[in-house]
Amino acid sequence: MAATKTTLKTIGSYAAIGDSFTEGVGDPGPGDSYLGWADRLAVLLADQRDEHDFRYANLAVRGKLLDQIVAEQVPRAQDLAPDLVTFCAGGNDIIRPGSDPDDVAERFEAAVADLTGAVGLVMITTGFDTRGVPVLKHLRGKVATYSAHVRSIADRYDCPVLDLWSLKSVQDRRAWDGDRLHLSPEGHTRVALRAAQVLGYEIPADPDQPWPPTPPRGSVDVTRDNIQWAREHLVPWIGRRLRGESSGDHVEAKRPDLLPL
Numbered sequence: 001m002a003a004t005k006t007t008l009k010t011i012g013s014y015a016a017i018g019d020s021f022t023e024g025v026g027d028p029g030p031g032d033s034y035l036g037w038a039d040r041l042a043v044l045l046a047d048q049r050d051e052h053d054f055r056y057a058n059l060a061v062r063g064k065l066l067d068q069i070v071a072e073q074v075p076r077a078q079d080l081a082p083d084l085v086t087f088c089a090g091g092n093d094i095i096r097p098g099s100d101p102d103d104v105a106e107r108f109e110a111a112v113a114d115l116t117g118a119v120g121l122v123m124i125t126t127g128f129d130t131r132g133v134p135v136l137k138h139l140r141g142k143v144a145t146y147s148a149h150v151r152s153i154a155d156r157y158d159c160p161v162l163d164l165w166s167l168k169s170v171q172d173r174r175a176w177d178g179d180r181l182h183l184s185p186e187g188h189t190r191v192a193l194r195a196a197q198v199l200g201y202e203i204p205a206d207p208d209q210p211w212p213p214t215p216p217r218g219s220v221d222v223t224r225d226n227i228q229w230a231r232e233h234l235v236p237w238i239g240r241r242l243r244g245e246s247s248g249d250h251v252e253a254k255r256p257d258l259l260p261l
Contacts, residue, residue, distance in 0.1 A: 010120070011199070013055040013082035013258050014042055017073040018125075020062035022088050023254065026182030033254055037183070038086060040192035044201065045084075046261040055258040057082070061251050066090045066104060070111045073253075078118040080258050085115055086162070086195070088125035094142050101142045105149030109156075116157045123195065125162040126150045132171050136181070162195050169208045 016022050016038035024036015038058055046054035057080055059073040069089045077085050089111075093104045115122045126147035130136040136143075147165050154161045167190065169175060175187030183191065193207035 011045055011083045012049060012053060013080075014045055014084040014086070015057040015077045015080050015082040015119075015258065016042075016060055016086045017069060017077050018060040018086070018088040019064045019069065019092055020060075020182060021091065022060035022086065023058065023062050024060075024188060025062050026177035026179070027185045027188040035185070035188065037188040037191035037195065040189055041086070041195045042261060044192060044196045044203070045199075048201065052260045054261050055082070056255065056261050057253075057258045058255040059253045061253055063092065063251075064089075066093050066107055066111075070107070074111050074115060076256070077115065081119055082258060083120040084123065084199075085119045085121070086123045086125065087112065087115060088162075090146060091127060094127070094146055095136065095139055099142070101146040101149065105146055105153070108150070109153045112153055112157055112159065116159070121160070122157070123160045123162055123198065124150055124154055126165045128164045128167075129171060132173070133176070133181075160198050162191070162198055164191065164194075167191065167194055167207060169211065172211050174211055174214075 018038075022036065022038045024034030024039055027035045027037075029035040029039070038060065039056075042054075042056040042058075046056070048054075057077075059076055061073075064072070066089045074087075090104045090108050093099050094101055112122060112124060127143040127150075130140045130143055144165070147163075151161055151163075153159070164170065169190050170183065170187050175184055175190065176182070177184050177187075190207040193203045193205060196203050197207065
């Protein structure tokens with residue numbers, strides 16, 4: 001039996017599933033943990049409830065592929081049966097050589113179908129427009145194809161869509177961490193605001209508010225930054241791929257249970 005349709009007033013619990021984007025990589029939190037847009041969204045949702053009347057779980061783990069998320073996180077989200085699940089997956093599949101966005105989308109849809117029958121509301125997420133991301137801009141067509149599938153899936157299953165492709169503010173380099181693959185704290189904040197906006201909440205700031213102007217950067221500065229980025233981030237990333245390793249190996253979900261905020 002399908003879950004009763006959730007309204008804003010009944011969102012008292014939320015579980016986030018996904019990979020590094022949803023875990024919050026790029027947005028440092030207490031100790032060695034991360035915050036991220038999902039944690040920030042949870043705070044916005046909790047602020048609409050009485051104190052201690054909102055519960056939140058974050059099951060996301062960096063580096064996970066879609067099939068791993070479906071096998072490990074989707075059943076846990078179904079068991080928790082929260083009022084809201086955010087489901088962002090497939091990005092790590094898309095960036096792999098030879099991947100087929102049509103195939104990834106088909107497997108994603110099967111998981112969405114399972115989730116929508118077990119939880120109150122499922123929000124799904126498109127990819128970012130990667131034209132300004134140096135290491136990913138050549139994948140823009142694949143990301144666009146996958147994102148079009150996500151929107152169609154949302155229509156078929158009546159899911160709200162967190163459309164990151166249309167969020168222009170995250171196309172600014174200041175929205176991205178130094179590794180150029182994950183959002184910065186400000187980037188995560190803007191995504192959280194857009195997610196709350198999609199759900200129909202009043203938000204404290206416009207997620208697409210223009211960034212303040214910055215002075216132009218000379219070619220020497222750009223070249224130096226590119227060399228530093230390649231040494232610190234690109235070379236280790238390529239090395240992990242060649243060794244068949246994942247950044248999520250031996251990493252556990254940071255918040256595996258629905259706990260009060």
